Amino acid sequence: MIRTENLSRQFQSGREVIHALRDINIQINPGTLTILRGRSGSGKTTLINLLGALDKPTEGKIFFMDQDITKLSEVKKDLLRKNNMGFIFQSIALMPLMTAYENVEFGLRVAGYDKEKRKKRAEACLTMVGLQNRMHHRPQELSGGEQQRVAIARAIAHKPKVVFADEPTAELDTNMGLQVVKVLKDLVEEEGLTVVMSTHDPSMIDIADCVYTLEDGVIVDIAE
Numbered sequence: 001m002i003r004t005e006n007l008s009r010q011f012q013s014g015r016e017v018i019h020a021l022r023d024i025n026i027q028i029n030p031g032t033l034t035i036l037r038g039r040s041g042s043g044k045t046t047l048i049n050l051l052g053a054l055d056k057p058t059e060g061k062i063f064f065m066d067q068d069i070t071k072l073s074e075v076k077k078d079l080l081r082k083n084n085m086g087f088i089f090q091s092i093a094l095m096p097l098m099t100a101y102e103n104v105e106f107g108l109r110v111a112g113y114d115k116e117k118r119k120k121r122a123e124a125c126l127t128m129v130g131l132q133n134r135m136h137h138r139p140q141e142l143s144g145g146e147q148q149r150v151a152i153a154r155a156i157a158h159k160p161k162v163v164f165a166d167e168p169t170a171e172l173d174t175n176m177g178l179q180v181v182k183v184l185k186d187l188v189e190e191e192g193l194t195v196v197m198s199t200h201d202p203s204m205i206d207i208a209d210c211v212y213t214l215e216d217g218v219i220v221d222i223a224e
């Protein structure tokens with residue numbers, strides 16, 4: 001589904017050059033859960049932003065379904081993200097005044113679904129993440145883990161091929177974090193979704209199909 005070729009990303013910080021990523025070669029197969037593991041500052045977010053076409057590499061290529069996306073225009077990258085990708089972030093960015101259902105439904109409205117389809121799909125996605133009984137609660141009436149599950153439902157609602165989750169469990173306790181990862185794993189196994197998730201938490205890695213360990217912008221270990 002995704003493959004990189006000698007991917008590098010440098011940042012200029014004053015007179016200093018920061019090598020956030022160096023010569024990254026990874027392959028993400030469809031229908032798998034891939035974990036990018038590493039300490040803070042190891043390059044996880046930079047890599048997710050590149051794979052999700054949110055940032056441009058300094059060098060190297062990124063193939064998304066055999067197309068080099070580093071060559072696409074901004075308009076085409078927007079379309080690629082809109083049609084094929086979903087995103088979940090560490091800080092759960094739900095709309096505070098909307099219920100769980102409305103948060104998911106709103107994303108579908110933006111994606112151009114008609115009213116009836118929106119209702120069906122929003123309910124189906126919230127059910128998939130185990131929130132069928134919490135649909136009409138607002139974020140503040142939900143636990144952190146439940147909120148992150150709403151964010152997952154929102155990220156998968158438009159049927160993306162791949163979902164990127166950047167430290168989705170970082171603000172949750174271990175138990176809730178594991179529940180959230182389990183939901184992602186179920187979506188991989190039952191819906192054939194492809195998930196790329198970053199974490200610094202070693203207790204998460206057993207659940208992955210493939211684990212890339214990053215250290216100072218370099219892949220130091222690949223475990224399948």
Ligand SMILES: Nc1ncnc2c1ncn2[C@@H]1O[C@H](COP(=O)(O)OP(=O)(O)O)[C@@H](O)[C@H]1O
Nearest residue numbers: 011013018020039040041042043044045046047
């Ligand atoms: N926009 C930026 N400008 C300068 N340096 C950056 C920028 N983004 C990330 N970095 C640096 O790149 C390295 C990797 O950062 P990041 O990908 O955020 O790591 P992680 O997500 O694993 O914590 C760090 O040294 C960070 O300070």
Ligand SMILES: [Mg+2]
Nearest residue numbers: 044045046167
């Ligand atoms: Mg990060």
